Amino acid sequence: MAYRPEEIEPKWQNYWEKNHTFKTPTDYTKPKYYILDMFPYPSGSGLHVGHPEGYTATDILARTKRMQGFNVLHPMGWDAFGLPAEKHALKTKTHPEASNRKNIDNFRKQLKMLGFSYDWEREINTTDPSYYRWTQWIFLQLYKKGLAYPSNAPVNWCEELKTVLANEEVQEHVDQGYTVIKRPMRQWMLKITAYAQKLLDGLNDLDWPIHLKEMQRNWIGRSEGCTAWFELDGLAEKLEIYTTRPDTMFGATFMVIAPEHPLVDKLTQPANKAEVDQYRYQAALKSDLERTELQKEKSGVFTGGYAINPLTGQKVPVWISDYVLISYGSGAIMAVPANDDRDFEFAQKFGLQVTEILDGGELPKGAIVQRIGGTIINSANAELNLNGLCVSEAIENTIVWLEKTGKGKRTVQYKLRDWLFSRQRYWGEPIPIFYSDSGEEIAIDEADLPLVLPDVKSYEPSGTGESPLATIDSWVNYTYKGIKGRLETNTMPQWAGSCWYYLRFISPDCDSRFVDAEAEKYWMNVDLYLGGAEHAVLHLIYARFWHKVLYDLGLVSTSEPFKKLFNQGMILGEDGQKMSKSLGNVVNPDDIVARFGADAFRLYEMFMGPLDRVKNWNTDNITGLSKFLRRIYSLVEDDHGKPVEFCLEDKPETLRVLHRTIRDVTIDIDRLYFNTAIAKMMECLNEFKKHDTISRSSVETLLILLSGFAPHICEELWQKLGNQDSISQCTWPVAKDEYLVEDTVLLVVQINGKLRDQLQIPKGLGQEECLNLAKASEKVQKYLEGKEPFKVILVPDKLLNLVIK
């Protein structure tokens, strides 16, 4: 019988399921290896070929690590709350849970079809009340620690979706064509800013791609500088500003505050009121996008008010402009037009004073908007003289003076903002908060969780900016512990469930705690976390935040959740474009598996190129991997189904190749270089095929190496060879040194760096001997032209370079 993937693949998938082959044993004596895929959102369109790329990589590693004696945790689950299911529910009037179940069944079926060795008994679903009970529980821990709080600050409101969005989500939605505006609403916030420094510091010890750490650092955006308080002409209040460049304060010739700044009304003089109001009104209408990206020209109006520059004593005008953001620092700046590009533009446009304070500094360009280098000029008063100092000295002296005089203090700022944690949606975890009729905010007791999401007739947003839950009187109007009141109608964002799912996998059935403490100590942290780079600043920073809170509460044993992180590169369509329905270039794994089998599909995805690189799909290239598998099959059984005869002993060269393959494949799998691992197994097979017969043990060894990549065919052949147990129970082979050492080596002979001859020579020869052998070569003689080399370079056992004039 020829190789028939369509028969053997379902056969072995059933075998693994029936025998619980990949159930994770509860054995805390073995070394552990926790290998995690980013769990998917089960969309209606099912898997595309990008999903299995990462899943295949982790599966190879999981299967290999098991054979190497590790206790492997390799689970899968569903991040199933979220907008698409709700939108679908709106359109079809079906409960999101129903479409969800259907999608999950489809995903699970597809994943099983690909033969992944997940421990399916640990499958979790974030929408399951027994799961989100603990999501709510963790929320309450944050709440009790003061890390979850309601706020009325302006939020990002998406009109089409009728919900608010986190800062981190805005760009993505704007890119998709949604309109996002600022609107004040009562919202739940999580105080991630309290963890800004810890999140920044924690990055140092993580084995993550550098660019990804860099993205998180930029997102957190730490800057060092100082806060200063400017007195206001005729007002008791002071204007607080933040600057990283106090050295330039002598050049602060005007102030700019955000249109939303609380002091605008007090500063505005009657004569300026109309203009200010008009400007503020227009600024409120602008989306964030319009206020930032579309800025070509500065805009602003004068309030009529003045501040006093603490260093010069000068009265400087206070303007409002939307280039100053209310959400960063104190929403107010001192403008130093001589040093700051943005301030300079503003001063030019409105004819404001510019005082030079920096001599010889580099002019601002591009993203660098401020001048650096040079020495300070025109900056002295009776108490402080910065003239002649360099920037860093002047910064230091100014801060010291500000602190001494009580006019300012050293400050660290972060770009990171608190996390907007509520959504006006139905399909999310209810926030477990109750409001009594007397206006008291009461957290639901932990013992009363989960606060279950009710069934609802309509999934339409309420229209009042509240979630559909607000329309269900029987649910909202609630009596809790004898107190009448209302439940919170907002739900959590989709990110909530994925903030801690890696912990739930450790003990998915534990109902006394979110994770079993002993098991957590054993399994954490995640040894390898693999997924797409699109989660660099959202999921990965949220999850780290929750984990650090849990750690500080003594609830988990590690300060970081994911020790090593790896991003697989995207798989593009055959046309080099991102796969999308509209482009018609989507490749469906079901079709590929039907044509070539899951093993060939898995091999192809790994053979395409390095795991982290962006790659183009090319269906034609799969034939090479199909052929490889057929050749592997023919090591055990010929085309007519006749068992192959084995020899007792292999040729020495065959054994050398085999053991080199064992060594290299082991290293490559560990480095996640799956493409070269496959190439080396192909070379090994090519060597086997040179001979009429090969030994059974060599074939078995190659099958074990391959079994992580192409598990079905390897199981089948393993069985055909008469083995009883699953090949996954085997012990990983070890390369024997005796087959790795060579007694002769190929010496490359170069003349003036050009390859002229290659000599097979005994290993370990010195320069003298090599030179004599080289000189004996006709080819070398021809190029030496009788000359004596004036320089000889020998790389032992490798290369000899003769330099002649």
Add this chain to the structure above:
RNA sequence: GCCCAGGUGGCGAAAUCGGUAGACGCGUUGGACUUAAAAUCCAAUUCCCGCAAGGGAGUAACGGUUCAAUUCCGUUCCUGGGUACCA
């Protein structure tokens, strides 16, 4: 703009403590098997000159260091990703 990653045959790619560039695979060409096709097997396949032996060029471009550069340094160009008034 800025930051990060990358640029190697017709194609996917391999080789980077500097040491034979193109492993492995696809495709193509020729051959074997076959009534024929598929499948399979064998051989060739970076480009240029040459019947061949052989020679020359070649890792985005230019320059530098070195006995030797895909690898190190500098400048430029291109592609992908991130980011964008954060004071």
